[in-house]
Amino acid sequence: MLAACGGDSAAQTTASGQTPSTPVSTTPPPPTTPAPTPGNNAPTISGSATASAVAGKGYSFTPTAADADLDTISFTIANKPAWAAFNAKTGALTGTPAAKDAGTYAGIEIAATDGKAVTALPAFAIAVTAATAVAGNVSVSWIPPTVNDDGSTLTDLAGYKIHYGTQTGNYTGTVTVANAGVSRYELESLPAGQIFIAMTSLNAAGAESAFSPEIKVMVN
Numbered sequence: 001m002l003a004a005c006g007g008d009s010a011a012q013t014t015a016s017g018q019t020p021s022t023p024v025s026t027t028p029p030p031p032t033t034p035a036p037t038p039g040n041n042a043p044t045i046s047g048s049a050t051a052s053a054v055a056g057k058g059y060s061f062t063p064t065a066a067d068a069d070l071d072t073i074s075f076t077i078a079n080k081p082a083w084a085a086f087n088a089k090t091g092a093l094t095g096t097p098a099a100k101d102a103g104t105y106a107g108i109e110i111a112a113t114d115g116k117a118v119t120a121l122p123a124f125a126i127a128v129t130a131a132t133a134v135a136g137n138v139s140v141s142w143i144p145p146t147v148n149d150d151g152s153t154l155t156d157l158a159g160y161k162i163h164y165g166t167q168t169g170n171y172t173g174t175v176t177v178a179n180a181g182v183s184r185y186e187l188e189s190l191p192a193g194q195i196f197i198a199m200t201s202l203n204a205a206g207a208e209s210a211f212s213p214e215i216k217v218m219v220n
Contacts, residue, residue, distance in 0.1 A: 041068040042117035045091075045110070049121075053128045055099045059084065062092040063110055063121060071114035081105040081126060097128045104128070135189040136219035138197070142183055142212070145201050149209055156204035162187065164197045168214060171198065190219045 047063035065073050075091035084095030091110055104127045111120035140162055148154050157180040163171035164187060177185055187197075195218075198211040 040071075040114070040116045042119050043067040043071070043073050043112040043114045045112040045119050045121055047121065049093070049108070049110075049124045049126070051125060051127060053097055053126055054131055055097050055102055055128060056131045058094070058096045059126070060092065060094045062090060063112070065091065065112040065119075067114050069114065071116070073112050073114055076111050076113065076118075078109040078111075079105070079107040079123075081108070081128075083128075099130050102128050102130045136192060138187045138190055138195060138217050138219060140185050140187060140197060140199075142199055144180065144183055145209070148203075154201075154203070157201060158204045158206075159202045160185075161200045161202065161208065162197065163199065163211070164190070164195055166191065166193060166195060168196045168216070171196070176202075192219050195219050 043065055044067075045063050045065040047061065049061040050059070053059040063075075065075070067073050075086075075088050077086045077093065080086050080093070081095070081097070081101070083097040083101045084093055086093055091112065093108075093110065104125055106125040107123050108126065109120050109123045111118050113119075142160070144157065146154055159176065159178040159180055160182075162175045162177065162185060164173045164175075165171040175185065175187065194216060196214055196216050198214045200211055201209045
């Protein structure tokens with residue numbers, strides 16, 4: 001019979017007679033810190049808008065913008081005049097004000113954005129003025145009358161009056177031609193637009209005839 005006895009310092013063996021292996025650590029390695037993402041550069045915008053516009057004439061301003069990161073740029077506007085249109089892709093402010101739009105439009109601000117940052121131009125104003133009438137001349141000619149209004153022969157023709165205005169039948173201007181032998185006269189410095197003209201003749205006593213048929217001319 002076998003008896004238990006004190007053993008020596010020899011390592012115990014497993015059932016298979018092999019020495020146990022040293023356990024391997026399963027602790028995961030520390031996480032790797034990702035490389036920092038470069039900071040975003042705000043877009044730049046430049047340009048100087050014309051500060052005046054004339055009623056009836058086209059107005060246009062387009063700023064210049066760029067982005068160092070090559071991001072897509074779009075544009076915004078604040079206090080856009082009602083008579084103007086704005087293009088968010090190009091930043092163009094365009095339009096043709098009418099005479100009723102005369103006045104000053106202040107605080108207009110156009111900005112460029114890359115979706116992350118916004119850069120704006122200094123606010124500006126547009127003063128719309130009414131179109132200035134351009135003075136023009138009209139040459140008026142006529143055939144001297146030979147009879148009075150009652151059909152009798154005219155023997156004392158002394159001159160003529162040229163009546164004109166900007167509305168039919170409403171003559172606000174008059175020129176007296178005190179020479180019966182004249183049959184042409186140059187009306188000068190008339191306002192641009194439609195002018196309505198009619199004539200009367202004068203006898204030696206200063207009596208004035210009825211109006212001639214009215215004519216209409218366009219002064220450019």
